[in-house]
Amino acid sequence: MQDLSLEKAVDLLLAHCQRVTAVEEVPLISALGRILAEDYIAAFDNPPFDRSPLDGYTFAAEETAGHGADKPAQFKIIGEECAGDFFDQPVPAGCALRIMTGGAIPKGCNCVVRQEDVTVDGDTLTVPFSLEPYTNFCYAGEDIKQGTKLAKKGTKLTAAHIGVLASMGFATVRVLGNVRIAIASTGDELLQPGQPLAPGKIYNSNLYLLASRLQELGFAPEVVGILPDDVEAAAKVIQGYRDRVDVFLTTGGVSVGKKDIMHGVVENVGKRLFWRVSMKPGGPALAYTMGETLGIALSGNPFAAYATFELLAVPVLSHISGNDKILPQRTQAVLTDDFPKESKGRRFIRGYYENGKVRLPEQHASGSLFSMVGCNAFVDIPAGTGKLAKETEVDIVRLYRVK
Structure with a gap:
């Protein structure tokens, strides 16, 4: 399948991934960001006795x-x-x-x-004075009453949740297993930061960008590194993760150039689900299955990789983890700037959303990284849209931000 709408591409991805159901018991002190597998109920009042608030x-x-x-x-x-x-x-x-x-x-x-x-x-x-009963008196259960639901199944644990559970004596919690994610970049032109910059080479920003974004979303990806522009060599590495991870993410190698190797890799390791999504940037996204592992191969251009990661991969990760809070949220906003380009096809542009308005950067190229700093939304421009003037109401996709 190819040239799918974004929505159909997401539906197809969701149809080929399974929510994590394995449960494990972990120490409370190391449970930050994990998803609870069951409800937690207060077994006693907290504080458990009437107490003094002062000396x-x-x-x-x-x-x-x-x-x-x-x-x-x-x-x-x-x-x-x-x-x-x-x-x-x-x-x-x-x-x-x-x-x-x-x-x-x-x-x-x-x-x-x-x-x-x-x-x-x-x-x-x-x-030397009189007092009313219960002056400076903290009641048992003033904070939490016995039987209170402390945290429900599916809750992503924050520091506050962990503090509450600790106050009730829980040393361990039962949580869903972690989503297993591997991430790699393709391209002989890539160097890792710290290496000397050589002619014709660029530093591998995509791997750092997306690995960090995964951590912001609460995941702990395994960073594979840079795959060579060689079908057999890249396929051997990716094949090694078959059924070991839930999702294998790559950037680069998905277009139609001489070194766009991911088409050949997919033929070697699994079954293609789709290629090309009707959107810009990042249209030549490629998805495949490899046993129980879902592969998502994104464009190598930094903003294209980021946009398709948020719009294609994050819904998958939300479904697998059971954490719907990380899903992009759709709403409307008013442009504070003109967008002087016509959009023959569906286009997503970066923006800075606040209080019902969205501001646009000057740079919109899919290879531009710097204008992504502070970006917290995409403007969703339908196919066939002409130039947009400021004060136009537009549909936007708000991105999850850690608070």
């Missing part, structure tokens, strides 16, 4: 009724409790307990007074 003294507030500066209330101090201690007996009438922040408020007490506001002489506490 001071606790007693029955009713015993200060009618007292003030001219007639202070007095209590006998019968002990001291720090956070982590537990005073396991009721505090009798007329008595008080010195208590530190986080300490459990014992039976017989229902308020806490700051130590700076009272006076102490030996074991006698003098309180």
